[in-house]
Amino acid sequence: MDDSRLITSESVTEGHPDKISDQISDAILDDIIAKDPDCKVACETLTTTGLVCVAGEITTTAYVDIPTIARAVVKDIGYTDSRYGFDAETCSVITSIDEQSPDIRRGVVDNKGAGDQGMMFGYASNETKTLMPMPIFLAHRMAERLAFVRRNLKEMEYLRPDGKTQVTVEYQNGAPKRIGAVVVSSQHDADVESDQIRTEIKKNVVEHVLRENGMNTDGFKLYVNPTGRFVEGGPKADCGLTGRKIIVDTYGGVGSHGGGAFSGKDPSKVDRSATYAARHIAKNIVAAGFADRCQIQLAYAIGEREPVSMMVDTFGTGQGDDGKLNETVKAMFDLTPQGIIERLNLKRPVYRKTAAYGHFGREDADFTWEATDYVDKLKSKLS
Numbered sequence: 001m002d003d004s005r006l007i008t009s010e011s012v013t014e015g016h017p018d019k020i021s022d023q024i025s026d027a028i029l030d031d032i033i034a035k036d037p038d039c040k041v042a043c044e045t046l047t048t049t050g051l052v053c054v055a056g057e058i059t060t061t062a063y064v065d066i067p068t069i070a071r072a073v074v075k076d077i078g079y080t081d082s083r084y085g086f087d088a089e090t091c092s093v094i095t096s097i098d099e100q101s102p103d104i105r106r107g108v109v110d111n112k113g114a115g116d117q118g119m120m121f122g123y124a125s126n127e128t129k130t131l132m133p134m135p136i137f138l139a140h141r142m143a144e145r146l147a148f149v150r151r152n153l154k155e156m157e158y159l160r161p162d163g164k165t166q167v168t169v170e171y172q173n174g175a176p177k178r179i180g181a182v183v184v185s186s187q188h189d190a191d192v193e194s195d196q197i198r199t200e201i202k203k204n205v206v207e208h209v210l211r212e213n214g215m216n217t218d219g220f221k222l223y224v225n226p227t228g229r230f231v232e233g234g235p236k237a238d239c240g241l242t243g244r245k246i247i248v249d250t251y252g253g254v255g256s257h258g259g260g261a262f263s264g265k266d267p268s269k270v271d272r273s274a275t276y277a278a279r280h281i282a283k284n285i286v287a288a289g290f291a292d293r294c295q296i297q298l299a300y301a302i303g304e305r306e307p308v309s310m311m312v313d314t315f316g317t318g319q320g321d322d323g324k325l326n327e328t329v330k331a332m333f334d335l336t337p338q339g340i341i342e343r344l345n346l347k348r349p350v351y352r353k354t355a356a357y358g359h360f361g362r363e364d365a366d367f368t369w370e371a372t373d374y375v376d377k378l379k380s381k382l383s
Helices: 017-035 066-077 102-110 134-152 194-212 270-287 322-332 337-344 375-382
Strands: 004-012 040-048 051-059 092-098 118-125 159-172 175-188 221-224 293-300 309-313
Touching (some): 118 270, 175 194, 194 221, 270 293, 309 322, 322 375
Parallel strands (some): 051 092, 175 221
Antiparallel strands (some): 040 051, 118 293
């Protein structure tokens, strides 16, 4: 029987209010961890009209100038005009920071255990070059391209920082067959015509990304600013919060998500570090050819070092027994928080750039969890 289904994923640009918040939180983490690698940071940001509010729990020996960092992020993203209702020069920055709870510190610092309970997932699929699901891969590339043309193409300087993309892919028997629909929404100046926006986004964003990835540039529905107007955007139009785009951050609704957000959290928080470790394992299993699709589930108890559970699921695409694969992973990978931090070298200021366009599927050496450095080790144990 032919199994046909549609899978849709979205991405957002760095100028989306939630992503502004994520980037500010991670920029603060980067500034602290560069000076104090053993810091404990749980930093949340809210953005709205003319205001950035930073709150959370931070324990560190370093000095951090939160207002300066927040303004620098807002400026770098492109909110530099007071007409946007939110800009780096005039926005207020308020803070409310406490130290990490001593009860949590007992388990995290003294016992080197997990910073919280919870479950985490990692996923990989052989349908794209980065071993990511195709819908989220294409949605991210289009969102990146949307930001690029805003910054670099003079004929599209009418675009503003806020934007979203969405890609629907038709799958047959588990494999992507064609693109069904693409949605692009981009904030813009008030005096530009919608027909011009549609024509230039189609050419310079959608078709460019599809050609770059060897795909057809026709045969699908294209929606550009479906309401016909997107002038008011950014934090003026929509309050932003850290951690509100967790599916954008991961696999676009393919696979599973434990529910924990990443940005603003130092790597002792397994919401972040164990999710990175799970992706690393899943990607190496698929890269080694032991499965077409793979999902890793981990779970932790606060203060405990070892995960309380670990599961490998290849969705029936595995080249061998999932039970044997499970045991091999347990033996090969140290999944204590300390082991993950050391293996992936996570005490570095690399986090702000994870906070837009996805934490996974990025071809960047700083994203150590994307390395396929365990392929040969897995083959030696399983072949």
